Amino acid sequence: MxxxxxxxxxxxxxxxxxxxPAACDTSRRQFINHAGRGxxxxxxxxxxxxxxxEAADLxxxxxxxxxxxxxxxxxxxxxPTDPKSDDPFNPDAPDRRVGFAIVGLGRLSLTExxxxxxxxxxxxxxxxxxxxxxxxxxxxxxxxxxxxxCYSYQTYDNLKNNPEVEVIYIVLPNAMxxxxxxxxxxxxxxxxxxxxxxxxxKECEEMIAACQKAGKKLMIAYRIQYEPLNRMAxxxxxxxxxxxxxxxxxMNCQNQAHDxxxxxxxxxxxxxxxxxxxxxxxxxxRFLLGEEPSEVEAYxxxxxxxxxxxxxxxxxxxxxxxxxxxxxxxMTGYGSFNAKSYAVHGETGTIKMDPAxxxxxxxxxxxxxxxxxxxxxQPSNPAKDQFALEMDHMAECVRQxxxxxxxxxxxxxxxxxxEAIYQSAKENKPVKLTSITKLDAFRGTPPTxxxx
Numbered sequence: 001m002x003x004x005x006x007x008x009x010x011x012x013x014x015x016x017x018x019x020x021p022a023a024c025d026t027s028r029r030q031f032i033n034h035a036g037r038g039x040x041x042x043x044x045x046x047x048x049x050x051x052x053x054e055a056a057d058l059x060x061x062x063x064x065x066x067x068x069x070x071x072x073x074x075x076x077x078x079x080p081t082d083p084k085s086d087d088p089f090n091p092d093a094p095d096r097r098v099g100f101a102i103v104g105l106g107r108l109s110l111t112e113x114x115x116x117x118x119x120x121x122x123x124x125x126x127x128x129x130x131x132x133x134x135x136x137x138x139x140x141x142x143x144x145x146x147x148x149x150c151y152s153y154q155t156y157d158n159l160k161n162n163p164e165v166e167v168i169y170i171v172l173p174n175a176m177x178x179x180x181x182x183x184x185x186x187x188x189x190x191x192x193x194x195x196x197x198x199x200x201x202k203e204c205e206e207m208i209a210a211c212q213k214a215g216k217k218l219m220i221a222y223r224i225q226y227e228p229l230n231r232m233a234x235x236x237x238x239x240x241x242x243x244x245x246x247x248x249x250x251m252n253c254q255n256q257a258h259d260x261x262x263x264x265x266x267x268x269x270x271x272x273x274x275x276x277x278x279x280x281x282x283x284x285x286r287f288l289l290g291e292e293p294s295e296v297e298a299y300x301x302x303x304x305x306x307x308x309x310x311x312x313x314x315x316x317x318x319x320x321x322x323x324x325x326x327x328x329x330x331m332t333g334y335g336s337f338n339a340k341s342y343a344v345h346g347e348t349g350t351i352k353m354d355p356a357x358x359x360x361x362x363x364x365x366x367x368x369x370x371x372x373x374x375x376x377x378q379p380s381n382p383a384k385d386q387f388a389l390e391m392d393h394m395a396e397c398v399r400q401x402x403x404x405x406x407x408x409x410x411x412x413x414x415x416x417x418x419e420a421i422y423q424s425a426k427e428n429k430p431v432k433l434t435s436i437t438k439l440d441a442f443r444g445t446p447p448t449x450x451x452x
Contacts, residue, residue: 083380091121098395099164101127101149101189103156103180104171105135108194112359113171114143116387122395123388126164129156156180160187166398167192169221169391173268174275178203185214192394194221196279197411199270201419204412211408219394219404220411223386224280224357225287226393226447229364232379233344233351237288242368243347245289245326250281250342252357253315253333256308264308272302272312274418278332280357281342282421283414285320285328288344292436293320293328296417300425303335318421323437359386393447403444410442 071090078084091097100123102109117125127149130136136150149165151158159165168184170177170193178198184191191211197220198204211218224230237245254277262268263276286292298318302309315333322328341354349368355361366377397404420431 089121094124097122097124098166098398099124099126100192100391101125101129101151101159101162101165101168102171103129103168103184105130105132105139106171109171110139113169113387113391114139116385116391117143119385119388120395121388121392122399123167123391127151127159127162129153129159157183157187159184159189165189167394170194173262174270175199175268178207181207181218182210185210185216185218188214188216190217190219190394190398192219192221192391193408193411195283195411195414196270196275196418197408197415199275201412201415204408204415208408208412217394217397217404218408219390219397220406220408221387221390222283222287222406222410223390224284225406226389227362227386228382228384229353229362229379230284230287230356233353233364234288236351236366237344237346238290240346242349242351242366244324245344245346247345248285248288248326248328248342249345250285250328250330251332252277252280252340253331253336254338254340255336256334258308264310264312266311269312271418271422272309272316273314273332273334274316274421277334277357278316278318278330279414279418280340281328281330281332282318282320282417283410284342284356285330286413289322289324289326290439291322291324291326292413292441293417293433294323294435295321295430295432296420296424297321297430298421298424300422306335308334316421316425318424320417323435389447396448397445405444405446407442407444413442 070093072088074088076084097120100117102113102125105128114125117123125143125145128136128140128145129151130139131153133150133152137147139145140147140150149162159168167190168180168187170180170184170191172180172194174196175198177193177196181191181193193207198207208218236242253273256263263272269276296318298316300313300316302312302314306314308314312334314335315331317329317331320328320330340357341352342356343353344351349366352365352367354363354365360383362381364379364381366379368375368377394404396402417433420433424431
């Protein structure tokens with residue numbers, strides 16, 4: 001046992017070493033190594049207070065950097081042969097993040113989008129818009145949003161007077177996207193809009209024109225194009241890791257609840273399974289290949305007597321044919337058990353994603369036969385929040401004045417193809433599409449490496 005006097009002396013000696021000029025500039029690891037020689041003898045009861053440790057790290061009177069990146073680097077703890085641990089999260093300081101207004105407080109906003117700000121590096125929630133004042137008040141308190149930054153749909157245009165809001169995120173029924181994107185652009189804000197972009201290609205064109213006239217960016221929330229495993233699959237396809245792609249299979253279906261939700265009303269949804277979940281099959285195929293289809297052929301069927309499908313379609317099967325010869329077979333539905341997967345079949349291997357389109361828990365398999373022996377590989381999932389990734393990309397585009405990777409033109413192209421799918425099913429014959437030869441013709445600046 002050490003006496004209180006000997007403990008104090010030991011701490012004084014350690015503190016004296018910390019106060020020396022050379023020690024003031026040491027790293028945390030160096031400080032621990034040096035100070036620890038004296039402190040180990042003291043024991044846990046005499047550990048250096050946290051404030052003193054922080055002072056030793058910064059040095060006496062050290063100032064924080066006034067601006068610029070705040071990235072912190074740490075030395076690796078693992079040998080090169082072991083998996084690497086994550087780097088520090090390194091978010092922007094709160095006052096440097098881009099402020100978002102969330103419009104619509106339904107399930108997606110409350111369970112995915114608002115929680116995702118906790119994983120965001122460059123974005124923060126600063127305003128809410130809802131038709132339910134009581135709910136909005138509770139959400140505002142949960143996320144530290146000021147009462148003065150809560151708006152109804154009628155006072156939505158007053159966002160123009162809120163300098164904290166730089167981006168408006170539209171999370172409303174599909175038929176409301178058109179109005180609120182245009183009003184948001186007129187309010188002088190950049191727009192991130194949920195998919196599908198609208199209910200028709202004509203509405204999409206008007207939304208794009210409104211944002212261009214206002215000099216504001218328009219991005220469509222195609223989260224799959226920012227998700228790491230799907231981006232790995234895209235890279236393998238583009239790099240021809242398994243030779244040329246020949247065939248693609250896409251499946252996205254779910255069994256809808258028997259209720260009167262807005263998705264079952266054509267006036268609000270614009271359609272059924274196709275624009276809601278089938279859109280993932282269409283957009284992801286285009287994303288993987290970078291090509292645009294030259295022809296579509298489709299078939300639609302809805303179960304007679306099912307009240308869910310009085311106004312909208314239940315099942316859609318459609319085939320996309322591409323100039324390179326790739327054929328993508330896509331199936332989507334609102335009345336069958338949950339299935340969200342795809343397979344890309346190349347000359348020498350297959351890339352499988354199952355699940356492929358869920359918010360969490362995505363998995364990838366690669367099946368090939370090097371040396372004639374079949375093997376399956378499973379890349380590890382970085383498990384990054386897809387909504388945080390897309391919002392960070394939008395924030396980066398605002399700060400750096402870049403065109404979003406999934407701009408309004410990307411959403412417009414999907415609507416043109418979906419209209420051709422409906423036409424094909426109605427006429428029971430293939431429909432030719434406008435020839436587009438440019439790769440990634442409708443995409444903007446790719447997300448940075450930290451967001452991939």
